[in-house]
Amino acid sequence: MTKLVDLPTTEHMLPGNRACAGCTIGIGLRSILKALDGKTVMTVPASCLTVIGGMYPISSVTVPWLNVAFPGAAAAASGLAAGLRATGRAGEMTVLAMAGDGGTADIGIQGLSGAAERNEDFIYVCYDNEAYMNTGTQRSGLTPAGARTTTTTRGKRETSKDMPRIMEAHGIPYVASISAVYPDDVYDKVAKARGLRGLRYLHMSTPCPSGWGFEPKDAVHVGQLAVDTGAVILYDVEGGVFRLTGRSKALARRGALKPVREYLSAQARFHGTSKAEVEALQAWVDSRWEEALQRDAASASPA
């Protein structure tokens, strides 16, 4: 695993962007662009990243970036890949689609599923801040149960979709779960994805101070708590082989997760959650963690 201090020092994000204080999307994007060595064309649908990219004529990155309509990230990436092939430039750059949870799991899922079924040649990163944060924290299909949003004022009742599993079910070459607050893990997985062909899907947890309700200074801490409690699990699936990675792998060896309430109590969006709801969330986390341990063990044991 690449050490944090060994990450390339060349920056592809310019100093200063329009992200909210404490936003973790920028940390994630910074690592992703380093792993791609800046040789990429990005496509971004309506989302927080649209704003972070800057207002015309100012850009916050040093790579080409194509903005597209809300449902269009995966189709635009397909079109960029097709256009680069058709004009003999496919080897010049990796096509990167980067969309939020709403643009991925809700309005964009049809186009993404179509692109995955066709196994289009691009990397897709869903940065998951677990609600429509750019429009003011409305619930999405990836908002966890119990979370207060401006459209679930008493807490969301439904469990979120398991987007990486949905993508895994498409049989694409690479699926990974990452967190923006672990740049080394992000870097390694994007670098690995860069060396593969076909549709590579990375699901990146991006804690959001304004939408989740915590102090900007605590963003990395909340992201780490998500992993330490099992609310977010770091893993990848390459050619059908599931592996825990990074911090989650270390936690699996040690065999102890923190109780999920430590993660919940750090965020205002879960304030007022009943004991029963917390227990239900703990049970949900436990079952996902148990499944992850079993899948990791199954792939580790000789066939």
Add this chain to the structure above:
Amino acid sequence: MSDAGTVVITGNEAAAIAVRLAGVQVVAAYPITPQSPVVETLSKWVDAGELRAELVRVESEHSALTVCIAAATVGARVFTATSANGLAYMNEQVWWAAGARLPVVMACVNRALAAPWNVLNDQQDSMSVRDAGWIQIYCRDNQEILDSLVQAYAIAEQVQLPVMVCYDGFLLSHTSMPVTVPPAELAKAFLPRREPLPIVDLQRPRNIGQVTFADPRADASGNLCHGYMEIRALHQEALERALDVIPAVGDAFAKQFGRGGGGLLWSHLLEDAEVALVAAGSIGSELSVAAETLRSEGIRAGVLGIRAYRPFPAQAVRAALAGKALAVVVDKAMSYGYEGPICSDVRAALLDAERAPAVFGAVTGLGGREVETSQLADAARRAVADFRAGARRRRTAWINLKLREEA
């Protein structure tokens, strides 16, 4: 794969051949009746290695146009085709392609919009996106489909605007008629490989289609760049420029291929006509026969065909209709709650004209309702009778309407 020469083919086959002749590099489309045979034909050619293009078999029309938008941004020559609800489904991207000033070319095989379901012809689909900032060309026959699609790429790449070539579903798309297919080398010379704009460039990276403020704003070097409204004004200016470019490309086409052409309007027996029948698309042929019938009865009728509907050739329409007594505009669509869209535009174009005719609107052929030349002649006769009785404005007439009499 048809070779050069005159062949008897459907409108959809003519469209597919045009795409091949134009050297299209990326095709993305989704099936919908009556457009599907275009994509089936292109797929067959790509599979057989007879067409060297990237074919992206997308899961929806929204994605079809998105793929074209992205591939055109890279610099590829692109094509998609759709109809009716497919066009409605990609509506968001119809606006995007135009606002982004991309030379996307689309065939819209005109079909009625649901509800209720109907797969047959009218022109409500393309008319409903007339304000989106595309160039729209309407075809009279299959030859015009081939010629207009080839010309569309020349027009699109000159003014950096998307072009929608519209032709009537089934009436043209599934009807065989003789079409002259030009030799591939001639087409290649007419449409040299597109010189890609260096928009997607690692050395000069750009952020494309960003959030843009209402007012101009300085870039990092202090140069003032356009605001949203300036960008829209330039879009409008490009459409106005297309009023010159469309006929110029038609002339260049005629010179290159020794036939064809294509301007903003076409006409039949119009010069000395008192009554002008105005329409877009294949109904122009029926109206031409109707005009001849009326002339045999002593009514001096003629036809004005709208080939370029957007940009709307208001000045040319004024010139063509000046001095006529009556214009009967026959629409295959409605601006529901008002009148036929072409009728409104013709009426508005004539407002400040000298010796302007009275303008009567008629709507016909919705959802594939049969349109016979005798009915069109009848409708024209009634309009003339109303005019002679003193009417100068009239409610839109619904031709061949069979509303049930209520008890």
